[in-house]
Every structure is written in structure tokens, then in C-alpha cells.
Amino acid sequence: MQIKDLVAIGKLGNCLHKNGFISFKEAENFELFFLKNIFLLFTDNRVRYVEVIDLETDNGIKIRIDDDEIAMDVVEDGNVQVMLAKEDIKQLQQENDVIDLVGIPVVFEGNEIGFVTESFFNGAHEVISFENENGKEIMIPLVEAYVIGIDENGLNLKGIEGFLEL
Incomplete structure (x- = not known):
């Protein structure tokens, strides 16, 4: 898979909150169910595939990923994009009964x-x-x-x- 096959669904913050959570800022057309298995695109074009193991939505969205070392890299970088493969987005939308409203x-x-x-x-x-x-x-x-x-x-x-x- 190449970077051109990925779509940005948001960005991660540069602060590690309690219990290893990182702030998440959603992009346009974001759906909460996208946050399962994600690609992280660093500013130096490194890409890491991680699993979101926990999610908080009380005061904005915060995620915790399955790799503490990568979480520290995210905080150090400070501008990491959260990406999904185009085909994963379509599949997740179908699984969650998302209807494309454009044109109706x-x-x-x-x-x-x-x-x-x-x-x-x-x-x-x-x-x-x-x-x-x-x-x-x-x-x-x-x-x-x-x-x-x-x-x-x-x-x-x-x-x-x-x-x-x-």
C-alpha cells in the first residue's frame, strides 16, 4: 500500500494525557467508527499501522493506541496525520449503514x-x-x-x- 491509497481522517495532538491518551482532531467526513485500525503518517513520511485500544469522547476525542513507543513518537512529532485506506473507509461505511446523502x-x-x-x-x-x-x-x-x-x-x-x- 502507498500513501496515495490513504485518506486523512484527522490529526493527533502533541500531548500525552493521563493513561496514555492522545488528543484527536477529526477531519471532514469523519465517523467515530473509523477509529479502530489506523495508519499514522509522520511528518518525515514514516507510516505506522496501529490499533486504537481505547477511546474517550467526554471532552473532545482522545485515543489510546496499542504501541507506547509509537505514542511517544507521535507526541515528539506533534503533527501526525491519522489515515485510513480508501477501501477500509468504504467497508466501514457499509458495515455501519452510512448512507451517501449527496444527490437525494x-x-x-x-x-x-x-x-x-x-x-x-x-x-x-x-x-x-x-x-x-x-x-x-x-x-x-x-x-x-x-x-x-x-x-x-x-x-x-x-x-x-x-x-x-x-
Whole structure:
């Protein structure tokens, strides 16, 4: 496998916390279930394959890996990218029933109001972006307060009047 076959899913911090945890900063389109077996790309282009043996999510994301020596190298480097193989990402998404929302209709009060153009994680929630009939971009967080569900008509939303008026 080559570096070009890997996709960045985040970066590790430069501090070793209690019990060997290292802070993790997620990249766009990150999913928590990606943190199992990962590649670490150091600034000198060394790549190490490690297993995430523990995870904390109370105050940001922190991971503990299975190799203490590599964990120390991560802290010394201070700018290590966390990577996954492209095929691993697809497999993990299938195993966890992740749906690609891009291109599906956005439905509000029974009416199609656009098509999803982008879906991303903003650090707190998954967010969709779509253009309304006037070409205006609208972003909606995918949270229970706004999502009814997905069916044959598309992504059904509720309570988004305020977003549509902006």
C-alpha cells in the first residue's frame, strides 16, 4: 500500500494525557467508527499501522493506541496525520449503514425543496447543504429537531422555516 491509497481522517495532538491518551482532531467526513485500525503518517513520511485500544469522547476525542513507543513518537512529532485506506473507509461505511446523502431530494412539508449538494461533519453534527429554487445555499444540521427520516421521497425535514427565511 502507498500513501496515495490513504485518506486523512484527522490529526493527533502533541500531548500525552493521563493513561496514555492522545488528543484527536477529526477531519471532514469523519465517523467515530473509523477509529479502530489506523495508519499514522509522520511528518518525515514514516507510516505506522496501529490499533486504537481505547477511546474517550467526554471532552473532545482522545485515543489510546496499542504501541507506547509509537505514542511517544507521535507526541515528539506533534503533527501526525491519522489515515485510513480508501477501501477500509468504504467497508466501514457499509458495515455501519452510512448512507451517501449527496444527490437525494430534500423534502419539507411534502414538497421537494432542493437536492443535497454536500454532507459534512462540523465537529458537533452532520450537516447537509442544498440549494433552494432561488439558488440560495441552505445548511441544516441533521439532528432530531429537524429530521423526520429518509424514505422513497428523499430526506424529510421538519421545523426548518427559520433556515428557509434567512
